[in-house]
Structure formats: structure tokens, C-alpha cells
Amino acid sequence: MSERIPEYLCLDIGNSRVKYAMVTKREVTDTGILTDQNHLQQLLVKSEGVYIASVGQTEYVAELIKVIQSSNCRYELLSTSTQVQAIAVAYNNPAKLGLDRWLAMLGARRFSSRPFAVLDIGTAITCDFVDVGGQHLGGWICPGIQLMRQSLAKNTARVTTNQQQWYVGDIGKDTEECVDSGCLVMAKGIIDRADLWMKNQFSDYDLFICGGDCDLLLPEFVSGIRHIPDIIFYGMMQFISEKA
Ligand SMILES: Nc1ncnc2c1ncn2[C@@H]1O[C@H](COP(=O)(O)OP(=O)(O)OP(=O)(O)O)[C@@H](O)[C@H]1O
Ligand SMILES: CC(C)(CO)[C@@H](O)C(=O)NCCC(=O)O
Ligand SMILES: [K+]
Structure with a gap:
């Protein structure tokens, strides 16, 4: 048995x-x-x-x-103050760092023994940078794709949006299309910038991406970026192996 x-x-x-x-x-x-x-x-x-x-x-x-x-x-x-040695948080006050960001870094470490950046394209977009020794160097937080579009619709008189679908073409030919392609290019821009930041610091590195809105960006990822939708759960698994 x-x-x-x-x-x-x-x-x-x-x-x-x-x-x-x-x-x-x-x-x-x-x-x-x-x-x-x-x-x-x-x-x-x-x-x-x-x-x-x-x-x-x-x-x-x-x-x-x-x-x-x-x-x-x-x-x-779980909380960020729980000590799992693999990633050392850059914040003076680690409790302020979003747990999802920390878990994404822990998860990414399982897939990479090089310096890496991990991007999460969710309600917010986050990016975190980690060196080869597991030191978190810092990161970025900005609005997610849906939030960008919603805030444009909310805070302008004439910018209309189509909340039912996303136009994924590279440039738009009406207001709704321009908003959608504009918001998507913002998200693509942070991916490119993360790649550039890593390239300037390290000769060899990995890039990871996860989050609910990845699919809207997938066709245009920079080459070599690894899409691991469950990366946060791999981070939690790390925790289970050490604690359970
Ligand atoms: N079934 C779904 N329900 C809700 N959101 C969905 C669904 N499928 C895809 N999405 C997209 O996923 C995005 C949220 O991503 P994700 O689930 O990774 O974020 P979250 O975990 O809720 O937020 P965050 O991690 O940023 O706090 C939404 O903006 C939405 O466009
Ligand atoms: C940025 C989000 C919303 C992303 O899900 C989350 O990680 C969070 O609430 N973070 C707290 C602030 C911080 O990480 O500095
Ligand atoms: K969020």
C-alpha cells in the first residue's frame, strides 16, 4: 500500500x-x-x-x-517577518513589504541560481531585484493594467474605455483602442526596464513573470523571460519544506 x-x-x-x-x-x-x-x-x-x-x-x-x-x-x-533565510529583504522595515512579493522572490530562487528580477502583473504591477546571494536589492510598485485604464476613465472628461475587452494591437485608431494599447505598452515598458536594469548590473541573470494579467502581454515578452504562473506557490512550498 x-x-x-x-x-x-x-x-x-x-x-x-x-x-x-x-x-x-x-x-x-x-x-x-x-x-x-x-x-x-x-x-x-x-x-x-x-x-x-x-x-x-x-x-x-x-x-x-x-x-x-x-x-x-x-x-x-504567513508574514514577511517569518524568517526563511533564502531571501533577505531590502526594506528597513521588512513587515511593510507585500508578502506576495517576498513569496514570488522565494519561488523564483527555486528556479534560478543567478541574480534575478521577478515581475508580478496583478492588481498592481511589482518588480523585485535579487542578487546571486539572495539579497533583495529593492523594487518597483505601479498600477496594474486594469487600474491604469480605470483611473483614466474616472479622471478625464473625454477619455472613454471599453471595460468589456482589451484591444491588443500595438497602436490604436480610436479612443478605446488608444487607451488599451497605451496601458499595455506601459506594462511592457516596465518589463523592458527591468531587463535593462539587470543588464546594467549583472552579466548573467534571469527574469521571471507572473500575475493574472500576464496573458495580455505574453506575445511580446522580452526574449528569455520565464512565465511561471504558480511562482508564489513555489515560494509557499519553500516555507512548508522548512516548517512542516
Ligand atoms: N477570473 C478572474 N478574476 C479576477 N481577475 C482576473 C481573472 N482572470 C484574470 N484576471 C486578471 O487578473 C488581474 C489580477 O491579477 P492577480 O490575480 O494576479 O492579482 P491579485 O492577486 O488579485 O492582486 P495583487 O496580487 O496585485 O494584489 C486582474 O486585473 C484581472 O484583469
Ligand atoms: C503591491 C501589492 C499590492 C502587490 O500585490 C502588495 O505587494 C502590497 O500590498 N504591498 C505592500 C507594500 C509594499 O510591498 O511595499
Ligand atoms: K494589488
């Missing part, structure tokens, strides 16, 4: 939605979007424990924790 490999439920609570993954010490198995409390209960049945990483609303996190407690499942709320 084969022994059951323990699986942990990992939750990545962002500002737009909650992603989950079933994770063992070695692999990320099932992943998806958490829909509601019933869905959470179904996932809890097959989990040995729960690891929660949140940059979202604390009230919402508290609701999820209630459900987890009522099912008597062990859980742990």
Missing part, C-alpha cells in the same frame, strides 16, 4: 481575487481561483493544513479563517 503524501492548501489572497493551490513538499498540484466558502470547505477535506498569504482586506481573511477553524484544520498565517 502506498503512503499518502500530505497535501497542504495554500491561499494567495490578493486585491482582486483569491488563488489556491494544493502543495506537497515537492510539487504544486491542483491550482485555481477560490470561488466561495463551500469551495473552501471542499478543499479543506483533503488538506493536512492551510498556509495563508494575504495582501488583501483583513476582514475577508478573518471570514476565511472562521471557515477553516470550524473544520478543525490547522492553519498558519
Whole structure:
């Protein structure tokens, strides 16, 4: 009889939605979007424990924790102050760094033994730079693609947007198209700049990208950038291997 490999439920609570993954010490198995409390209960049945990483609303996190407690499942709320040695945070106050950024760096380290930059194209866009020794050098935070478009629509009288879809052509020929291609080129610009920043510092490096809006940019990634959608869960796995 084969022994059951323990699986942990990992939750990545962002500002737009909650992603989950079933994770063992070695692999990320099932992943998806958490829909509601019933869905959470179904996932809890097959989990040995729960690891929660949140940059979202604390009230919402508290609701999820209630459900987890009522099912008597062990859980742990991760924080950047938890010491995992692989990445040393550049901030004077590491607690201010978004946990998703730190986990993305931890995840990227599994795939790279060189200096690297990791970009997350989510509600916000973030980029973090790490040297070969695992020292976080610093990073960037800017609005995500949807936020850029929404704030243009909100703060101008005549700039209209089509919130139903994205025009992905390189240049636009009406207002809606110009906004979409403009916002996408902003995001592409940060990728190019991250590549340039690394090129200026290091002769050899890796670039990683993740986040819900990557698909809009995929055809135009700089060559060599690695798209690892589950990179944050690989970061959480690192944590599980060290703690569990
Ligand atoms: N099913 C979906 N629900 C919500 N957003 C989605 C979905 N599919 C793709 N997206 C896109 O993903 C983006 C959010 O990305 P992601 O899920 O990585 O961010 P987040 O984790 O909520 O936020 P962040 O990590 O930036 O705090 C949204 O801007 C949206 O355009
Ligand atoms: C920047 C976001 C919103 C990206 O998800 C998140 O990492 C966050 O809330 N960070 C806190 C601020 C910081 O990282 O400095
Ligand atoms: K966000």
C-alpha cells in the first residue's frame, strides 16, 4: 500500500481575487481561483493544513479563517517577518513589504541560481531585484493594467474605455483602442526596464513573470523571460519544506 503524501492548501489572497493551490513538499498540484466558502470547505477535506498569504482586506481573511477553524484544520498565517533565510529583504522595515512579493522572490530562487528580477502583473504591477546571494536589492510598485485604464476613465472628461475587452494591437485608431494599447505598452515598458536594469548590473541573470494579467502581454515578452504562473506557490512550498 502506498503512503499518502500530505497535501497542504495554500491561499494567495490578493486585491482582486483569491488563488489556491494544493502543495506537497515537492510539487504544486491542483491550482485555481477560490470561488466561495463551500469551495473552501471542499478543499479543506483533503488538506493536512492551510498556509495563508494575504495582501488583501483583513476582514475577508478573518471570514476565511472562521471557515477553516470550524473544520478543525490547522492553519498558519504567513508574514514577511517569518524568517526563511533564502531571501533577505531590502526594506528597513521588512513587515511593510507585500508578502506576495517576498513569496514570488522565494519561488523564483527555486528556479534560478543567478541574480534575478521577478515581475508580478496583478492588481498592481511589482518588480523585485535579487542578487546571486539572495539579497533583495529593492523594487518597483505601479498600477496594474486594469487600474491604469480605470483611473483614466474616472479622471478625464473625454477619455472613454471599453471595460468589456482589451484591444491588443500595438497602436490604436480610436479612443478605446488608444487607451488599451497605451496601458499595455506601459506594462511592457516596465518589463523592458527591468531587463535593462539587470543588464546594467549583472552579466548573467534571469527574469521571471507572473500575475493574472500576464496573458495580455505574453506575445511580446522580452526574449528569455520565464512565465511561471504558480511562482508564489513555489515560494509557499519553500516555507512548508522548512516548517512542516
Ligand atoms: N477570473 C478572474 N478574476 C479576477 N481577475 C482576473 C481573472 N482572470 C484574470 N484576471 C486578471 O487578473 C488581474 C489580477 O491579477 P492577480 O490575480 O494576479 O492579482 P491579485 O492577486 O488579485 O492582486 P495583487 O496580487 O496585485 O494584489 C486582474 O486585473 C484581472 O484583469
Ligand atoms: C503591491 C501589492 C499590492 C502587490 O500585490 C502588495 O505587494 C502590497 O500590498 N504591498 C505592500 C507594500 C509594499 O510591498 O511595499
Ligand atoms: K494589488
